Amino acid sequence: MGLFNAAYSLSGQIDTEVAEDERLARHTSYRIGGPARLFVTCHSYHALRRTVDVLTREEVLWVVLGKGSNLLVSDEGYEGAVITLGREFCRFTLSEDGVTLTAGAGAMLARLVNEALTRGLSGLEYAIGIPGTVGGGLSMNAGTRTDWIGTQVAHLVSYKPGMGLKHYQRDDIIWGYRACNLAHDEIILEAAFELEQAPKQDIRERIERHLSKRRRSQPLGLASCGSVFKNPSDLDVGSMIEACGLQGFSIGGAEVSPMHANFIVNKGTARAQDVLEVMRHIMEQVKERYGIELQPEVKFLGF
Incomplete structure (x- = not known):
């Protein structure tokens, strides 16, 4: 076997x-x-x-x-x-130029931001509240509505089964909304980020502003996957779900967050099936009201 x-x-x-x-x-x-x-x-x-x-x-x-x-x-x-x-895969190195910071794919994004702060490097402050690893963040081009991690990449190393190591410059990769065009079986190993020198106090203040904004608008204290659906075009999916009156809607242990409607939180007893059923209900209601087919941002495994 x-x-x-x-x-x-x-x-x-x-x-x-x-x-x-x-x-x-x-x-x-x-x-x-x-x-x-x-x-x-x-x-x-x-x-x-x-x-x-x-x-x-x-x-x-x-x-x-x-x-x-x-x-x-x-x-x-x-x-x-x-x-x-x-x-x-969790190591950091700083190039001789003093502004190119290389991070292993297994390192946490939050630690990458803090490593940059320690070295007085700016450009990644927006990523402080994004959960997950550097590799995961790169594979889905994580970021905010205005800042994406792919824009800071100088070069990237991956492992392609059957081919070995592959090296990319930033422009070799197509960076899209919550996606990049690396093959699904290609494993990101590390990436180098082009940053800028700045006073540590200024960097720290920008980090705090991003954290404060997330704390005010996202249910950070509850288990979730972050944003469940991609924003369609220039629309805000959270506002659309909220307009459908779905904040607080729940099935089993899964609930549409009253704080941010594009978060489905696990209240402690949720099963995957509960989350799927809440997602289906949201998609049906948004399609009925707006005529838009929502696309999941969350990935699925084992279904």
Whole structure:
């Protein structure tokens, strides 16, 4: 059996940790999700390459998971392997020019912002309240309505199974709204960000303004995946959902946040099915009122 052989081959390997039937609710910001058949933490590039080779040979489906901040996992879990990036992928280095900061894909976005602040570098302050990792943020071009992380990228390194390392300059990649055009099986390993020198106090004040705005407008104290739907064109999806009278609407343990209507929060007992049913209801109501088909921003695993 592929899964058994994969687990046997990977167990005990250098820089590799393997767990079986790991509950993914422990690894997502929604605190929702059944078990992954295999959960593999790779602490180095060689461990990652070896892991992907083994899983491919054994015909085991796999996916890379950051901090699960934009993910809804099925209640039944995932019948494959989840790979997460460990130690070697959480490092930061500053180039000799003093303004190019390189971050591993496994590092948290919030830590990237703080690393930039420590070095007196400005340009990433808007990302302080965005949950998740650098790799996850890059793959979906995370940001606000006016600032996207792709615009700060100088160059990027990824791993393409069967091809090895790939190097990109910023303009080699098409950065879209909550997306980029890297292949779905391409794993981002690190990226370098072009920033600007600025007084630390000015950077700190901008960070605080962004944090204060998020605290006032988003239910940060409750489990969620962040924004559930993409904004259609120049419209604000949260305002549209609010106009449909859906704030506070709930099914099971999933509720449309009274604070921000584009957040569906887990009140503590939500299942993935509850979230899906709330999403369907929102989509139906918005389609009926506005004639617009909402597109999910949240990703799905195991469905």
